[in-house]
Amino acid sequence: MAAPEDLREQSPQREHAGERALEDDVEVEREEGAPEPQELDPETRARRDAAMRLIRRFGDPVLRATALPVERFDDALHQELQRMGELMHDALGVGLAATQLGVLHRALVFRTDPEEPVTALVNPVLEWASDELEIAEEGCLSLPGVHVEVERPAAVRVRGRDGAGEELLIEAEGLRARVIQHEIDHLDGVLILDRISRQARKEAMREMREAQTGEGAAAREPREPQDPASREPREAEGSAQREPA
Ligand code: ZN
Secondary structure (H helix, E strand, O other), X not given: OEOOHXXXXXXXXXXXXOOOOOHHHOOOOOXXXXXXXXXXXXXXXXXXHHHHHHOOOOOOHHHHOOOEOOOOOOHHHHHHHXXXXXXXXXXXXXXXXHHHHOOOEOEEEEOOOOOOOOEEEEEEEEEEEOOOEEEEEEOOOOOOOOOEEEEEEOEEEEEEEOOOOOEEEEEEXXXXXXXXXXXXXXXXXXXXXXXXXXXXXXXXXXXXXXXXHHOOOOOOOOOOOOOOOOOOOOOOOOOOOOOOO
């Protein structure tokens, strides 16, 4: 998930204090108020652009695939997780799933507090989720320009392994719980577009088109491959489903 600067400053304290975050207090990935790409310093922006080019976008079938459990906790996995953490950092994100890089591994990284190291979570299993739900705005590095309100359990307990294969048990609430759920969704081929109303999805598709136009794309339209079983809305016009390189 993408993270604006203001979010980075606000979220960690809430997490550490263990405060019960209010619904309207855990807005995720707001771009309103966040620095626009053109407001970033040139180096940060260049790094962000480079990272974003490596992150698969809506329309890429890999985002709909179900990732497979990791079986080998070797050097290759270590490097993969390291790279994921670096790309997430460069993309100004708070979370990234392996599928977003086209790798079908059940692996994700997240960091909701810039003061903390990146957490890598392999083969995550959602053990428990609170009955209490929370609505907050989310964005996704694979859905540029899209910001939608998503309802999710406010707290979760997730079991998995770190990059070395050691067991990890993570209890999280607020933004951290939200990011973890968002990334686990990616491992199951689920996008935030699947968690909102049809009307909100239409609006999100429009936002995505506008964001792409803003990037100078030649009116290309984000679409998914023609598949009758697809859960995604299909827009009537346009034919390209690949984002500009
Ligand atoms: Zn995402």
